[in-house]
Amino acid sequence: MAIDTTPSPVRPPQVTLGTRLSTRDKLVLFVLCAAQFMVALDFSVLNVALPVLGQDLGMSQSGLQWAVTAFALPSGGFLLLFGRIGDLYGRRRLFLTGLALFGTASLLATFAWDPASFLAGRALQGLAAAAIVPAGMSLLTTTFPEGPARDRALGVSGTLLSLGFTVGMVAGGVLTDVLSWRSTMGLLSVFALIVLPLAPGLLPESRTPDRPRLDFPGAVTVTGGLLSLIYALSTAADRGFGGADVIVTLVAGVLLLAAFVYVESRSRAPLVSLPMLRRRTVAWGNLGGLVTFSMMSTVVFVLTLYLQETLGLSAFETGLVFGVQGVMSAVAGVYAAKVIGRFGARRTLVGSLTGQGLFVAALLGLNAHPWSVWLAVVAVSLASMCHLGAIISYGLTVTSGVPNDEQGLATGLVTSTQQVGLTIGIPLLGVLATTSSDLLSGVHTVLALDAGIVLVAAVLVAVGLGRRKASGAVEAEALGLR
Template identity: 85%
Template structure:
């Protein structure tokens, strides 16, 4: 936050004015922020609202256990795979246009999933939801960062957006169970349709159009290789979460992903108008900020996964009671979001990111004290809630870190990297660490092992980001 250095008009001493908590937004700014954040919340909700409904959905549509994983994977593949491509496409041809197209597609796809009559129609709806989400998320974020100027206003806007993003995952877990028990699994998809119907009519009159004025040619080879690499990686890790890393399809797609990313790096170093500017990737704020984002998302999603198993299998809580335990983290997430921009304004995004990662790691380490007694419910609720509060601080501060200093014409690319990091982080954490909790016969011991490794990774990342961004006081 900038400090006013204008001299006082009088030489007479005057009491210092109270420091403002942050800039006030106009009524129009608030409406713009509402539209953009509602869209992001809708996408976050889609990641988790269906999870507890899967068994009921499978019985209704005739999907077996192996087919049910595609209810999640069919959404995750396109939503993560096309993020960079759509982020750059919005930069070149209009972010508002692509945002509105994504909203319309997401709403129609949710309607298809709501009234699906067989597995094929449902999975088609989920895949189209993923394509719509891949258009909404990077263009929505870039519209936010270009609408609100860098500094306290953008910090505050990103704080609200990050709060609702985190809250969307939590609300989805609780709301999914309530809707499924009362109205059936189709209501979870109907809720998303309703969100789209609310946001879409408001967006055209409120959101400004923005694009790169130079409009360079789209880097088609780069788009093909990076999209193929992301699709291969997400497919491999999503499948490995269900069946392990020994499957032929997992190995083939992992190798394909590595080769495609290598090809992408080669293409980008040779093209005149790259999809991803290699100098941007060499920015310390971009490289180290995204590392912090990758770690905070992957490790926190793992904590939620293993604690869900622990609470139900070891402590024998019901699905609804488990949802209530995680519901507590939503309250602290809102509180963290309210104060994050003030903390960033006072200490800078770099220090906030490092401190948030440090706090997340320490509170996850505190969860190592869980056991098989009833008191462990309270430790689990307190630990995961406080870790989530720090996690939200890391989400907001890494978004500010990565997008700070980036020209408006490249904001779609920067926010595409931010959102790609989120998606990949959410995808890789569970298959990489969650298997440690489920392979042995003692789930409690496995859960503790995961929590120990998880905390160590987050604390190591905090140290690495602190060193990597050490020369920047105000990221």
């Protein structure tokens, strides 16, 4: 294997390896995690408000899908590109630019006067999120070194990521009922205004010291491929896979991603290092992440249908069920770093996937009796605790041993996996519930497939990563030196 002769990046100050973080370390962690929480909130805060939003702005039922898709397209499509731009030209600069754009876009969405202005705000929010997430994650992994400090930092980040999605579901309904749908977008602008002034004085800059050329062909093919794939899957979730636009964009996405692999194999300065993708930690860690995100999003989707349409719960009562789920995820986040410290990221990832699959399987006991709500609360909460463990441990698995000058790329892969996972689960499995003549039967079918996929993934990840070696051997393997 050729040795990388790229000059080492300017390394930011790193925290100590002690078990306690300094006040400054905590402030840095607060800024980075608050931004991640803000983006996670944006994924779900608008869901409950969509019907009211549509009436206010005069959007059709089919147009409401674009309130979600307009955010998902750029947020997923530009992640890898922006992650690499941060590596080359400055992660803090990209992070601050993303924050400023996110705040501005949220204000535009808050005061939108017609569907076009609202969708423009949502698209700009997605573009900003594509800059904030990989830049924030790579700042976190380069500031907090491998070991207890990074384990704790990623534990907090993963907890707030999961909690942000859940809080968004509950807060969206409350804010819409008490104020209006516009307050959900206004809340996001407030978050940006709080974080942006604190970030410049706390966050270190880091980038490669020279200014290598950006791999433009790679950027075009991977961004186009991801945009096409996310559009196809998002649209299929609403209309199925039979539409001409879905088929064309799905095929285009696959062809563009295949072209991307071809381009990268011949590029002198590739956007994505193919040897990195061949690292076992990167390949199998991302598989675990893809499965945990896609299958858990499917569980939340079908449970929402079950709780409201089979058990007759209101939107607020349904929100309370997922509120319990969010609290339990937060509890899991508190102990995740300790679990990973004791058993290692690989074992935690495999164990978390196994637990998620088993607790989802327990949901097969749901029926039309009102008392089933308690089974739903307990099982989905325990599954979510395992899901949180999988989120944190897969992020650690993928980024461990990766040089600082490629951390943006590694975290870009992590967040791309997250976005694609959140996108593909519902169209692939959720449609089985919505098209079934009997909703409860359809929910059972989806949950059985969901649990089976997660358990199979746990086995594959366990075999793929192999037995844990001594720490030095693991690091050498992660760096592609073995």
